[in-house]
Amino acid sequence: MKTITSTVMLASLFAVSANTSAATLDEVVGKGHVQCGVSQGLPGFSNFDDKGNWSGVDVDICRAIAAAIFNDSEAVKYTPLSSKERFTALQSGEIDVLSRNTTWTATRDTALGLNFAGVNYYDGQGFMVRKDLGVNSALELDGAAICTQTGTTTELNVADYFRSNDMAYTVVAYEKSDEVVAAYDSGRCDVYTTDQSGLYAQRIKLKDVSAHKVLPEVISKEPLGPVVRQGDDQWFNLVKWSLYCMINAEEMGITSQNIKSKMNGKDPAVKRLLGEEGAFGENLGVSPTWCGNIVAQVGNYGESFARHLSVDPLNISRGVNELWSKGGIQYAPPIR
């Protein structure tokens, strides 16, 4: 592992200089694809099937960016990254955008030379335990051994939570999420902690899914979203508005199914979104129909959510990720 990280660092020494000056969008157009950093396999967010095809809500962000630029949502290459490697990979220019269930925090936004381009999933950290442990609340976990992943906000949150509630704990931190699941499954820990969405996603990897349960407490705010390098506003805007396009499309009721019938309609807001009015694509540096391409090829935010998260075996409900107009907090500025 040491050698891998050192290689990444050496790469960063040299690659950093190559990528700061050049505009990411020009570079992406030049090479013909978006290089997207994703997880090493988190069902529903970024996961690959046996043919090597990636899918998930985080993957859909990458596909949306590709659809906006190339009118081809498949013009994406994926780089699976561990939580340790992800920021260095982005800083060094190895990837163009990081869409890997990454929590937006002050340190990451201000000290790492990165910008968070919005939130595509509002999450919170939770705990999973074996049912036979007889625990119903996280406050009963005094003295527990807790499995988690190194280099994540969960490691810090769990320390804060147990300290503030005056409970003892031991933390066992692994590098890869699969190792965390395997260790929890083999009885190394009483508790498995990560973002709640992650708990539901990883639960399906366990030997006996029904023997485990997620505790009701959510101990932190984990707004997850795509990340880009600081200092390239054009690219930042494009990633940000690719996400907003999907959310706005859901709000206006435009889906990949009905987009054809919505074209040439009367609603000026829909006209602006689909590029029939205004110069929004031009301002972003892409074609006028950028948002229409995203919705046609990837779908709107709600479709993406339903396709990857609200299905078996995950069955995650929209919850706070419902649109603001339907009682949630997903809210996108208008395309105007």
Next chain:
Amino acid sequence: MAKEESAGPPEVTTKPWNDPKVRSIFFQVVLLILVVLAGMYIFGNTADNLERQGIATGFSFFGTTAGFGIITHLIEYNEASSYGRAFAVGLLNTLLVAFCGIIAATILGVVIGISRLSKNWMVSRMAMVYIETFRNIPLLLQIFFWYFAVLRALPQPKNSVNFLDSIFINSRGIYMPSAIYEDGFSLVLWALGIAVVAVVVMTRWAHKRQDQTGQQFHTIYYSIALLIGLPLLAFTVTGFPLSWEIPALKGFNFAGGTVIIPEFVALWLSLSIYTASFIAEIVRAGIQAVSHGQTEAAHALGIKAGPTLQLVILPQALRVIIPPLSSQFLNLTKNSSLATAIAYPELVSVFTGTVLNQTGQAVEIISVTMAVYLSISLGISAMMNWYNAKMALVER
């Protein structure tokens, strides 16, 4: 050159650019300047770019609060400690597993290397199978094997394997009573110190006497008696100033006592077993490098097989063994960084894992980590070179 000039006729003068000595110095200086310039360029370029990208730089993060827990630490550590302390915890954990691993690998390797040469067919074949198996399986797989194979076989805390109600083994580790020292225990330590000094003095005296008179003196029995007897006497006299804190099941897990976590055991086992297979081959090669005539000569003088190995073969074999052995020690230490895969909190896992991610200062942290491994390796090399010089053939 200078000699030729003084010896030759005075009118023969070499131009400075034709003088090989001047030329060689010139090119060395040029190379040195190039290397220094390249280094300065890389350093300056990195610093510039980090600043332009708005990435925090510097080493001030060492003083800020870490805020995360570490499962096992040799020094006092909690969430309120600084990143600097977390670094120290990781470093000490690396050194601990490297030290234990080197000792176990050396003992195991020597035993198996000698067994490999045994006249007993079964013993030598067993040693061969051991060497060929463990030498040829990647270390990371062996670490996973020991970790997950052992972990799955162990019971949950409630069904711990129980020895005398004081040692408990379960999937969370090996729980042992920890000693609590009371007043007067220092006397026991003093007694132990005196015993060690006495043993050293006695050994020297026995050697001297054997050199002079040829009479042997079995220091080993007296040494054991001294080392155990003297502290025990002090212990009794001071009225047993030692009590034990026994671990007890409290809630989910055992509390109190000392715990050895399964991650340490798995890492230690796999590092020792893997490296021992290489050391065994080095030992075998070293012994075979000593001419068989030496053994025959010793036997002809009536020296038995045991003392022959100990007094004639091994001292000569050591000269061949030590240099490659040092590189095995270095390998073992560096391989300990693979622990990051199984959650043993050593330097790479804690410092280039968690700390790097919380602070995001990759360049500083990776540089410090590389410097640490370099220092550890150079330290081990220096020690082994010293030992090698001590054991080297003394020409008479």
